Amino acid sequence: MTDKSTIERVSRRQVIGVVGATAVVSLSGCSDDGDGASGPNGGASNQKRIELSNIEHKTEANVLHYLAGEATNLTDRDLKFQVRIDWFDSDDTLLGESFTQIRADIEAGQTRVWDSTYYNEREHGPPDHYEIEVHIY
Numbered sequence: 740m741t742d743k744s745t746i747e748r749v750s751r752r753q754v755i756g757v758v759g760a761t762a763v764v765s766l767s768g769c770s771d772d773g774d775g776a777s778g779p780n781g782g783a784s785n786q787k788r789i790e791l792s793n794i795e796h797k798t799e800a801n802v803l804h805y806l807a808g809e810a811t812n813l814t815d816r817d818l819k820f821q822v823r824i825d826w827f828d829s830d831d832t833l834l835g836e837s838f839t840q841i842r843a844d845i846e847a848g849q850t851r852v853w854d855s856t857y858y859n860e861r862e863h864g865p866p867d868h869y870e871i872e873v874h875i876y
């Protein structure tokens with residue numbers, strides 16, 4: 740296992756509310772048996788497509804929690820990850836960003852969210868689309 744696995748930048752220009760929007764999440768750094776001996780950079784690479792259209796109400800909190808739940812299905816080990824969402828208007832102007840840290844305890848079947856900052860829609864207006872970046876440790 741590497742000391743830090745990175746999930747590549749995913750889902751560029753996802754339009755909020757569009758049916759079929761997906762995020763491609765790649766978890767690298769852990770082989771199937773957990774010893775980190777296979778694959779590039781010492782670990783195998785798992786990839787999963789997450790259908791964001793499955794989220795009933797695409798609020799910020801719902802997107803974060805949905806990604807947290809789906810990302811824990813990528814591995815059988817406890818993990819910590821950070822999710823950053825950049826929110827844009829229709830002209831690709833950055834309106835604001837969100838950030839949260841999530842701890843997944845596989846054995847207990849729980850995820851815990853902490854250290855969150857949220858996009859202020861009242862202050863900046865409703866976003867048109869967003870980009871999601873996830874880092875897994």
